[in-house]
Every structure is written in C-alpha cells, then in structure tokens.
Amino acid sequence: MSSQNLPDMRDLQQPLIPSSDRKSDGQEKLTIDEMLQKYCGEFGKWQLKHFILTSLAWALEAFHTMVMIFADRDPKWWCTGPDCWAQAQICGLPPGSWDWVDGPGSSTISEWGLMCDDKYKVGLVQALFFFGCMIGAGIFGHLSDSSLGRKGSLTTICLLNGILGCLTALSPNYLVYTFLRFLSGLGTGGVGMCAFVLATEPIGPSKRGVAGMSTFYFFSTGIALLSGIAYLFPSWRSLYVASSIPSILFVTFIIPFLSESPRWFLVRGKAKDAMKVMRLMAQSNGRILPQDVHLVLDDDANNTNYVENPKDDGSPIEEREAIKGSLRDVLRSPVTRLRLYLAVVINFCCAIVYYGLSLNVVNLDTNLYLNVLLNAVAEMPAYTLTAIMLNKFGRKPLTIGTMWFSGVFCLLATMMKSYGTWKILRMICGVLGIFGMSGTYNLLFIYTVELFPTVVRNAALGCATQASQMGAILAPLVVVLGTRLPFALFSICGIFGGLLGFYLPETLNRPLYDTMTGMEEGEAIWIS
Template sequence: MADSSATTPLLVDYDSANVDPQTTETTTSSFFNLPPTSLDSIIEKVTKNSGFAQFLQAILVSLSWLFDGQQSFISIYADAQPTWHCTATDVNIKNSTCNPSSSNICQLSSSSWAWDRPPFTTTISDFNLQCSSSIVSGLPASAFFFGCLLGGFILATLGDSSLGRKNLLFLSSMTMSVSALLTSFAGNVWIYSALRFASGFGRASIGGCALVLSTEMVSRKWRGQVGIIGFFCFTLGFLSLPWIAYVNRNSSWRVLYLWTSVPGILYCALIFFFVSESPKWLFSQGRNEEAVASLERFGEPNKSHSSSLNLYLSRIPLVVVDHRQQETPPSFVDHYASLRSLFSKRWAFRRLLTLMVLSIGIGMIYYGMPLGVGNLGFDTYLSVVFNALSEIPCFVITFFFIGRWNRKPSVLAFSLISGVCSILCVLAVRSKWVQIGLELASFFCGNTAFSILLIYTLELFPTSVRNSATSMVRQALVFGGMFSPVLISAGRDNEFLSYGVFGIVTICCGLSVFSLPETRGESLCDTMDEQERKANATCGAIDPNATGASV
C-alpha cells in the first residue's frame, strides 16, 4: 500500500485548494495538532538545532561588506592631495618665493617645485589636477556618491521583487568589483569619474541586501548578532585601506584598485555557488518548494535532527497570505511594488521617513568626522586608522549587547551622546588631544547608533518590503554624508560650521525616534497586511486603511 503521507504537499495553499482548515477531516487533522505557525516559526525551529549552517552562511554573505568598505573609502588615498617640495635650484635663489607651507603651487613655475613622491601615486598628480577647480578634482568622489544614491533607488527594489536577495547581492558585488578593476586602466579624470560612478551604482545595495539576507536566515535570538557581523566586516575593509596604501605608498594609485577589485571578483564566485537564497523571500514569491529546500539545507549539518526536521516541515501549513501577488499576471513583474507599498501606507511611510531623517543626521557624523580631523591639526593618514579602529569596539559591544538593548532608547541615547561630543569638539579648542578624544567618542557613538538603527529597520518592516526599506535608510546615510565635505571646507575657518552643525543636526534627528514602536524580541512579519494586524493587536496604532503619499 502506498504511503499516503507521500502525496501530502510539503506546503499547503489553502486558498488555491479551497480548503477550510477549520473543517478539514481527520485525514489531515494531524496538521492541526500543532498551533498555527509562520515561516518565521519554521526558521526558529530549524536554527534551534542547526545554527552552525546559518552562521557559515551569515559569515559568507557578510564578507561583501569588507569590499564595500574598501571601495567606499579608497578615494582617501587614490585621490589624495600629494605633498611637494621646492627644487634645490629654486631654494638657493635669493628671495625665492617658493615655500611649500605658504606658496600656491599654481603660481609657481613648473621648474621651481616637484612632487615628494612619483606623480603616479595619486590621481591628482597623475592627471595634473593640482590647479583644477574643486569641482573637477572632487568629481570622482562626487560621482561615486551620486552613483550610490541612484543605484539605491533603482536596485533596492529588485531584492524584494524579481532578483531576490542572493542574485542582487551577486549582481551588485560584481558590478562594483568589475568597475573598480576597470578603474585601474582609466586614462583621464572623466573616464575615471564615470567608472567611479558605476562602482558606486553597484555598491549601493550591497550592505542592505547582505544585512537582510543574513538576518532572514537565523532566528530572532541571533538576528542582532548576525547583523553586527556585516558591520564588523565593513570596518575590516575600512581598516585594511591604510595598510594597503602604506605598502604601496610609492606605487601607482592603480595598484590600490587592483588589490581591492580582484579579491572582490573572486568573492562573487563564492556568492554564486555557495550562498542560499532567503527562504522568507522565496516563500513571499510563492516559490514554496525552493523555500523548504533552502531550510532543509540549513538542517543537514545536524544529522540527529534531520528526520524530526522533515516531519516538522511536512506538518506545517504555510499559507500564501498576500493574495495581491497572485492577482498579478505571471508575465508582468512590478519591480517597484515594494516602494509603492512603503509610500502608499501611511504607517509605513511615517516609519521610513523617521528612520531616514535619523540616518541623515548620523551620516553627517559618520562621513564628516574622519574627513574633518585635518581641521583639528591631526595627520589625515593616522586619523583614518584611529577612526577605523574605533569601529571595532563599537561592533564588538553591539554584538554582545544587541540582544539585551531595547532599540528605541538605545538609538536615542547614542545619537544624543554623539551629537553632544561633536559640539564639545568645538568648545575644547585649547587641547588637540581632548578634541581628538571627543571626535573619536562622537564617531564611536554615531557608529553604534547606526548599527542598531539598521537592525531596528529590519524589525520594523515585513519581508515583502524589507530590502527596499533597509536600502532607503542606507541611502539616507549617504545623502547626509554628501553635505559633510561642504561643511568641512567651511569649518577650516570656523570649526562650529563643521563639528557644531554635525552635533546639532544629529541631536535634532535623534529625537525623531520617539515616534517609533519598540521591536526587540518580536517575530518578523512577511507581508504588509500581517504587519498591520500585528500592530493593531498590540496597540491599535496602525489604521490598515490609511494611505500616505501617492506614487
């Protein structure tokens, strides 16, 4: 006799089968010996007994942040303003006007000065940009950030729609790394800027996509810790740059791009062959069999529980809850449905807007602090090392305490402390060591606030829009960072216009967190409707019929 259980589908869609779970006969009554569950509950069950598989996946996915960090800050050295000296002939001339500390290099004859290092060490000297306008010399960095902004809007939604988390991570990482490789062959500043734009465009969705993919594979107990792994990898990428630059200090700037792009391309192969797709995303797309196969791969390392895991999965009725997805014709894929969902629901729009405002304030601190240390009289090279090293204890502390910290008060506290320390940098004008200490404290707290903020974002939005929401928050960080160079330039004459403004903006933005709900220990929702019902059940704060901005 054939085993009747063999014909029982692993995932049951009650709507398509027209089955009422409350009136099902005894042939399927065993399905309801267990309480109703969700995909998040299944992941909880799997990770309880086989967390090592998820940990390896999280490490592999989070490594993408390392290459992201390198490309984000590589311009500090590739586009650095090189030092120069007066030639011996000119120095020996009486009443010589050549003085490296006070002379304008553009007003001197080409024979009266020379670069301290070979001209090919930075793009400024290699492309003869020392006398170009600030717009031209700063074009590569500006193009990179603009590419990040544009790529964030265009690519972010693909992680929630057609491509999924894994494919988008592969596409973004490959685009960034290949563009960086081609950058090393750029012949002028215009080609160089175009390739930096392409690299920024690809880089835009890496962090958010890696964060979402890694955290959707694990239980809520380890969600915060797994998210911190990516931040730590980003710090390693940031910290690796000074050492790579120092080893190649007399080599061409092109070598820096080779050193960072080739390993990135090899890493993309690991993503393609060894990373699994998020089971939560697969389920949200109706690809139920693939979702279960992904979960079973997570359970394989723990052989003693494999049989019980299969039995558990076979008894879980996973119901397709978002009927609107089934109404869409199979031949049409709406890539921007997730963004429309975020903007059409008033509660989602409010949450996203609040998180983005807070991220803009933190972005000024994160990108502005390392750039502005030169205004305090410190060596830029060493300041990068100090700021990168300060990120390590930030992520270590967050890793061990994220499970105990409530999200809302933690983000608020670290934002306020970061802002206060930034303002104090202006007041402590008599001691450079006190100033650098306050700068590092502000940078540390701003980093910690953003780390918690990204975990907070994951928990505030459902699977169907989570990647888009996370990417939007990260783009707000970049948007805030775009103002930093302007303020740093103005701060050379008045420090309050840099560090003072950073502090005030961060404090004001941090206060907006009061409007958000607490999420620590909460399960992740899969659809917008589920998120609304959950909020209504807890505090009745969300009106499911409320709509926001039309798109």
C-alpha cells in the same frame, strides 16, 4: 503611532505571535520565525557559515568606498629650484621649481593636476560617487525584493564593482575617471544592504539583532585591510586593481556556497524552494524537521484554505502566487508610511555626522595609512557595546541614546578653542562623537530591517540607504565651513535624530513579518 503605547504595554521578551499549533489535515503550518525557533535552530552551524560568507561582502564595500582616501590623496612634494624654499604651498610657485616626491602616478591629484583652482574636482568625484550609491541603493533595493532576489542582486553588484574598479584603473583622463566612479557608486550603494538582508533573514528573532550588529565588524576590517593594501600598492592605478579583484574572487568562490533567503522564496510563491533551504538548515544544525511541517506566510497563518501540491517525496507543501510589494505599498499603509519617513530622516542625520567626522582624517598632518587603520579600529568598540546592549535595552532606546551621545559631544566641541589644551579636548570630543554615531550607523541597519515586512524590506532599506548616501554627499560640504560650525551642525543632526527615534516602535524580539497584511494585523494586536 504614539510612542507611549509601545514598550511599556507588555513584556518585550514575549513574541507578538505565540508559537503556533496550527494544523490542517495532519499538517503543521508555521511561519519562518516559528520554524526556526521550534525545529531548525535560530543560529546554528548553517547560519554561522552563511552569515560569515555573506558578510564578507561588507569588506568589499569598504574597499570600493574608502579607496578614494588613498587614490585621491594629497601627495607630498619637494622643491627643485631656488625660488621654492620660502613657499609652503604649491599654488603660486613657478613651473619647474618643485616636483612630486613619489612621481605623478601616486595620486589622481598629481597625475591630473587637481590642486589649487582645480581642487574642487576631487570633492566633486567623491560627491558623484556617493550620488551613484544613492541611486544604486534604490535600484538594487527594488530588484532584490523582486526579480533578482537577495543572492542574485549581490552577485550582480559584486561582479559589476569588480569590473568597474579594474576599468577605473585604466582611466585616460579626469572625466572618464569621474564617470567610472559614478558607475561604481551605483553598485557599491547596494552591497551592504543586500548582504545585510541576506545574512540576517535566515536567523531567528532572538539572535538576529546581535548577528546583524556584527556585520559592521567586516566593514571596519575591510577599511583596516585597505590601508595595508594601499601601503603595498602606492600607485592609484594599481590600488584600484588590487582593491577590485577581491570582488571578482567573491563572485567566483563564495557566492556559489550561499543560499537564497527562504523568506524571499516564500513571498515569491516558491514554497518548495523555501522548504528545501529550511530542511538543509535543520540538517546542518543537527536538528530534525518533521515531514508534516511546512511554511506559511504570516498573513496566512490562521488560514486553512490552501492549494496543496505534492513534493517529490510525496509530502504536501503549499504553493501560492508570488506576493509583490513596492514603495507605493509602503506609503499606502499608515503603519509603514510613518516608519519610512522617520527611517529616512534619521539615516540622513546619522550619515552627515558619521561621514563628516570621518573625513577629518585626511586633514591630519600624520601618517595617512596609520590614521585610517586607527580610525577603523576605533569604531569596533562601539559595535561591541551596542551589540551587548541591543537585546538588553532594545533598538529604540539604543538608537536615541547613541545619537544623543554623539550630539552632546559634538556640542561640547563647539565650545572648545583651537589652541593648546582646548585643541586636544576638541579632538577627544570628535573621537567620542564618531564613537557614538558609529554605534547608531550600525544599529540602524538591523532596526530598519525589522521595521518592514519581507515583501518590501529591501525597497524600504534602499530608501533609508539613499538618505544615508545623501547625507554622505553633503558631509564634505559641511566640513569646509570652518572649525566650530561643522560641530554645531553635527550636534543638531545627532540630537534631532534622537528625538525622532521616540516615534519609532520597539522591535526587540518581535517577529520579522513577511507581508503588509501580516504586519498590519500584528501591529493591531500589539496596540490592543
């Protein structure tokens, strides 16, 4: 699809499918977006409560992902013998001439001797965790679109993470620890994806973008809280327990108050359940949803041939067989195939830059807890600015702009020397680079969600998340290449990813499609 045919053809503030007055036998048939705009409210009290409770899962993802920074940290050591004081490195020192300041249980490195020739094992654990995330994103992306649903998948993931995190604290050796971290990655890879979709699908089109961008505040807050938890629990074993229990508490006390997505109910042929959620939403928002209004999928919007079954209150509601979708359907459609390829590559490039620049925090010779806290806080202004500009400039220009912003400053960093004022300027360029890419990382979630219909949304988002995790796996390998070369590669990824953004369509104020047919018909109207 040519990019020149998209945003300049018509006013992006106008919905692609106008509000409908479709009626059959006195029944008004509306899509979910139309019902939200006309009767239920796009972002009322119900959506606010549901959004906050669901997005708490993002903090849990931050706990399980970033705990490695503290559990696998380089602990401090001190000399105990006369042959030690002239050395600045542990490697080469005779046994008994040095010891760990906080004891062997403060870190996995000190407990299992993962230094010197075995230092690579620390990076191996982290890479396998992200490899697990990549696989888990695909698995739970499929399950959340099919049998488990959004809420069921999130419940399973959080319970799995809580149990595995506590078991990790009992690891008797390095091999068991590595295996359990890989299994934790399987669950962690799907947390943010399922929470994001479940939180944003019940929100109306004009509010969905800003709300979706706001989910990342919970992730950054989780990182900030983790630095405090790590300070209170200096032992790596106690830290894993302390950072895992919140996931079990989330399943016990928060999940029961969440509703399944009405969009998932609808595409699974459960129109009655979808209408129950919509009526509860309207009631909580102080709105009235008439009895003669019910939901239809976008590909049925103009079809009046329905089989109507009575509800308990006697009013008719439409039922149909569940509509299933898979990645095969995404690849089969010319509309979604190109979108998937672009989303995968752009997410891959974004993750290499984001995680690559973030990993430098462990290389700074300052307080680790404070560094992680400041790094988390520094990302929040990027989320705020992108949220403010999202509905003004649109998803496409903002994606291109933030990636180029990061790429340009990474390019400038390659020109800086490693001493004096140049060293400070390089640090500033790195901060601005992660500032821009944080905005991109945030934006890509809402953008990817809007590019695909409900029936395959999480499967497509799972692929994009898998690509992101692949970038996270490669990021540490890029960081060890030296000083200038990593910045050069980060710059290439940022600028190239921005260029690919030109081939994506704008989704500002466009409807969230439910089916592949509905999207293809909608895009045909848009292009014409």
